[in-house]
Amino acid sequence: MSKSITCTRCPMGCALTVEEAGGILAVTGNGCPQGEEYGRSEYICPVRTLTTTVLVTGGAEPLLPVRTDRPIPKAMLFDCMELVRSMSVAAPVSAGQVLLENIAGTGANLIACADR
Amino acid sequence: MHTVFCDVAVIGAGPAGLAAAIAAKQEGAANVLLIERDTAPGGILQQCIHPGFGLQLFREELTGPEYAGRFVKEAREAGVELLSDTMVLSIGEDHILTCANPEKGLVEIHPGAIVLAMGCRERTRANIRIPGERPAGVYTAGTAQRLINRQNAMVGRRVVILGSGDIGMIMARRMTLEGAKVEAVVELLPYLAGLTRNRVQCLDDFDIPLLLSHTVTAIEGKRRVEAVRIAQVDQQRRPIPETERTIPCDTLLLSVGLIPENELTRAAGIEMDSITNGPSVDQRMETSRPGIFACGNVVHVNDLVDNVTAESRTAGACAARYALGTLPRGQALGVAHGSGVRYVCPQRLDAAAGGKAALYFRVAAPGGKTVLTARCGETILARRTVPRVSPGEMCRLDIDTAHLTAPVTVEAQEVEA
Numbered sequence: 001m002s003k004s005i006t007c008t009r010c011p012m013g014c015a016l017t018v019e020e021a022g023g024i025l026a027v028t029g030n031g032c033p034q035g036e037e038y039g040r041s042e043y044i045c046p047v048r049t050l051t052t053t054v055l056v057t058g059g060a061e062p063l064l065p066v067r068t069d070r071p072i073p074k075a076m077l078f079d080c081m082e083l084v085r086s087m088s089v090a091a092p093v094s095a096g097q098v099l100l101e102n103i104a105g106t107g108a109n110l111i112a113c114a115d116r
Numbered sequence: 117m118h119t120v121f122c123d124v125a126v127i128g129a130g131p132a133g134l135a136a137a138i139a140a141k142q143e144g145a146a147n148v149l150l151i152e153r154d155t156a157p158g159g160i161l162q163q164c165i166h167p168g169f170g171l172q173l174f175r176e177e178l179t180g181p182e183y184a185g186r187f188v189k190e191a192r193e194a195g196v197e198l199l200s201d202t203m204v205l206s207i208g209e210d211h212i213l214t215c216a217n218p219e220k221g222l223v224e225i226h227p228g229a230i231v232l233a234m235g236c237r238e239r240t241r242a243n244i245r246i247p248g249e250r251p252a253g254v255y256t257a258g259t260a261q262r263l264i265n266r267q268n269a270m271v272g273r274r275v276v277i278l279g280s281g282d283i284g285m286i287m288a289r290r291m292t293l294e295g296a297k298v299e300a301v302v303e304l305l306p307y308l309a310g311l312t313r314n315r316v317q318c319l320d321d322f323d324i325p326l327l328l329s330h331t332v333t334a335i336e337g338k339r340r341v342e343a344v345r346i347a348q349v350d351q352q353r354r355p356i357p358e359t360e361r362t363i364p365c366d367t368l369l370l371s372v373g374l375i376p377e378n379e380l381t382r383a384a385g386i387e388m389d390s391i392t393n394g395p396s397v398d399q400r401m402e403t404s405r406p407g408i409f410a411c412g413n414v415v416h417v418n419d420l421v422d423n424v425t426a427e428s429r430t431a432g433a434c435a436a437r438y439a440l441g442t443l444p445r446g447q448a449l450g451v452a453h454g455s456g457v458r459y460v461c462p463q464r465l466d467a468a469a470g471g472k473a474a475l476y477f478r479v480a481a482p483g484g485k486t487v488l489t490a491r492c493g494e495t496i497l498a499r500r501t502v503p504r505v506s507p508g509e510m511c512r513l514d515i516d517t518a519h520l521t522a523p524v525t526v527e528a529q530e531v532e533a
Contacts (some may be wrong), residue, residue, distance in 0.1 A: 006316045010171050013312035014503075031503075048317065049167045051179050052293060053265055060156075062268040065165040065181045074321060081293050095185050113165065114181040 005042050009034045018043040047071035050080050051113075054099065059091035059116035066099060068108040079104045091116045118223045122147040122197075123439040125213055125227035126432070127204050127380070130159020132412025133233035134187035135425045136432030140231070141194040143436035149225065150191065151215060152200045157191070158184035159235060160258070161421065163265045166286050168313070172422035183421060199223075207384040211407055228439030231431050232381055232395070232403070232410040236374040236417055238283075244372050246278075248334035253341030257283040257371040261290070270294060272367025276344050277301045278332050281508075282310035282419065284371025289318035291369075299363050300325045302332060302346050304353055307482045309371075309508050311419060332368065333360055341366050374417045384408070389463055391453075392416040396463035398448065399473035399517065401431035402438075406445075409435045416461045416476070419510055423476065444468040449523050456480055456528035458507065465517055465524065473517045477526050479505045485532035490515050492524050501531070 002019040007030060016029045016039040027039035041047060049071045053063040072080065080103050089099055093116045100110040123145035126137045129152035137150045156162065161169070164180030171177055178186075191198070202217040213225040238256040255263075255271055261283065263269040273296050277284045280303035288298045301319060306329045308315055319326050327346070333355050334345040348359040376394040387404035389396045394415040395403040401411050411431035412424045437443040446468025453460045460477040475490055475498075486505045490498045490513045497515040505511065505528060513526065 006312055008313040008316050010313075013316075048321070049177070050293075051165050051167055053165060053268075055268070061266060063266060065179060065265065067165075067167065067179055077293065095182065113179045114162075114185055 003043060005039055007035045007038050009038045046074040048074050048077060050077055052081060052084050054084055055088035056093065056116045057088060057090050059093070061116065064089060064093055064116045065113040066110055067113055068103060068106070069098075069111050070108045072103070072106040072108050076104055076106050080106070080110075084110065118217075118220045119226065120149065120199075120223060121226045122149040123228045124148045124231065124432070124435045125211075125225050125229075126150045126231040126233055126435075127213070128152065128159065128233035128235055128412075128414070129154075129157035129198065129200070130233060130235050130412065131161055131184060131187065131421050132235065132414070132424050132428040132431075133159070133231065134184070134191050135428035136231040136233055136409075136411055136435065137196040138187065138191050138194050139429040139432030140436040141196055143433040143440075145228075145436035145439055148196045148436075149227065150196050150198050151202050151204055151213070151225070152198065153203045155200055157188050157198060157200065163258075163262045164286075165265050166290070169421050172420065173425055180421075187425075204380060207380055207408070229407045229409065229435040231428075231435045232408065232414050233412050233428065233431075234377045234380065234414045236376045236413040238370070239373040239375055241370060243375075244370070246332055246335060248345075249337055251335065251337040251339055251341050253337070253367045254335065255367065255369055257281070257287045257369045260367075260369050261287055264290060264294065270296075272296060272341075272365075274299065274365040275367045275369060276332070276346070276363055276365045277369045277371060279303060279371035279373070280305075280309045280315075280326060280328075281371040281373065282314050284369060285310055285314040285318040287369055287371070288324050289322060292322045292324065296367075298322070298324045299365055300327050300346070302327045302330045304331045304349060305329070307506065307508075311509060312506075331355060335368060336362070341368055344368050374413065376414045376417065378414060381410070381414070389416075389459065389461075391459040392461060394461075397461065398464045398466045398469070399430075399462045400434040400443070400466060400469055401427060401462070402434060402466070407435075407438050409438075416459070419508065423510065423512075426474070427476075449520055451475065452523060452525045453477065454525040454527035456483075456486075456530070457526050460526045465520060467517070467520055470518050471516075472514050475513045475515060475524075475526055477511050477513075477528075478507050479511065479528045480507065482506045483528070483530040483533070486528050486530045488513055489527045489529070490524055491527070492520060492522050497524065505530075
């Protein structure tokens with residue numbers, strides 16, 4: 001079995017081919033070692049960093065940009081959005097602060113991307 | 117009138133202005149004033165909450181607010197003075213800036229050198245003349261991005277996006293995550309306008325159709341958008357009537373290009389490049405008016421903020437040296453865009469500057485394996501082969517300017533489809 005994947009690790013966008021033979025994955029078309037890692041991960045379980053906003057009270061702006069501190073399974077994006085949409089935080093908040101631990105059981109924490 | 121003196125005045129506190137101001141300070145300018153019309157620094161990055169920033173510069177993937185945050189902090193620590201809520205109205209003789217501020221009224225700034233970092237704004241429906249009704253629900257993608265990401269206002273539920281630029285694709289993902297249905301991204305050209313990684317992460321991930329060689333032929337709806345009509349286009353980009361169909365929706369987002377914001381530049385009599393719509397600059401980012409430098413999207417629209425930061429550091433450092441009287445000046449040599457190349461920035465080189473110069477350029481059309489060459493007559497200054505090229509992805513060649521005596525030409529030749 002083989003699959004074509006566009007690497008998104010950097011703006012180069014290398015065209016990867018991932019081949020599976022007897023449980024061993026071979027990645028070709030990558031311009032750097034990160035491409036191989038990406039190809040394997042994307043073939044087995046695609047992950048993405050979720051970025052969105054949460055409501056913030058008592059700050060100069062109504063919203064706080066947030067993200068997961070590591071990529072989460074793509075299939076979990078909408079479950080996490082549900083959770084984030086129901087929460088709000090109170091200012092002051094500083095960039096990097098953990099707002100929600102282990103979001104939806106993904107092992108990733110939701111962190112603030114800016115001060116408010 | 118309120119009067120301020122400084123060594124370097126930077127207009128615009130987005131990523132370009134922040135990097136230029138910090139570099140000016142580091143180069144030894146004692147007083148650096150950063151002028152911003154918004155209430156807070158950071159520019160457009162404040163609403164670019166998606167990841168993908170800083171991969172080249174920091175070797176890590178940051179969101180826009182995080183990337184901006186690092187520079188805002190660095191500027192503060194370096195002692196850059198921020199004048200926010202302030203609009204520059206004109207650049208006069210002897211670099212004098214006239215500005216308006218709601219508390220101070222008219223402010224006159226006397227800088228030793230100026231850095232233009234005003235960025236760009238979006239092309240609108242009026243720029244591309246879409247026929248049909250004029251209901252509510254038609255937004256530029258960046259306006260929708262600001263409303264959703266900074267002002268907590270959702271713009272629509274069922275969306276069509278015209279233009280496959282990066283902002284359009286990023287908004288397709290954003291609106292999908294916020295519960296809207298994106299019916300299609302419609303692109304006039306036969307190829308993607310933005311970065312491939314954005315197509316993968318923003319469209320393919322959410323099964324959003326990308327319709328190349330298509331355009332919006334009409335907008336329907338009296339008070340609010342009710343539908344848009346789309347059609348395939350022929351090779352001359354004219355709609356093919358029999359392919360026309362209607363997509364019901366309540367919102368149309370336009371991601372149809374950016375225009376460098378150069379009213380100040382033009383009024384100051386600075387020489388412009390008719391392709392980039394920005395001032396023409398040399399490798400130090402100096403415009404045709406000595407002591408006035410420019411960097412970032414006001415010069416040419418970039419796809420990566422990392423590149424903006426790099427060229428802005430050059431602009432800021434050179435502006436500081438101009439203000440301190442230590443910037444050498446030599447013969448100006450042109451940089452021409454040869455076959456296969458749409459434009460090159462910088463448009464000229466100063467022979468006295470010496471050292472390395474980065475030539476940023478865009479190819480005229482997408483292609484496969486391509487040889488990129490910078491030459492001076494028959495002498496090859498730099499040559500590189502890349503696996504593929506696209507007008508949406510900026511190319512770069514670095515050349516040594518130490519012994520240049522004649523103009524430079526940059527070419528792109530496809531060697532394998």
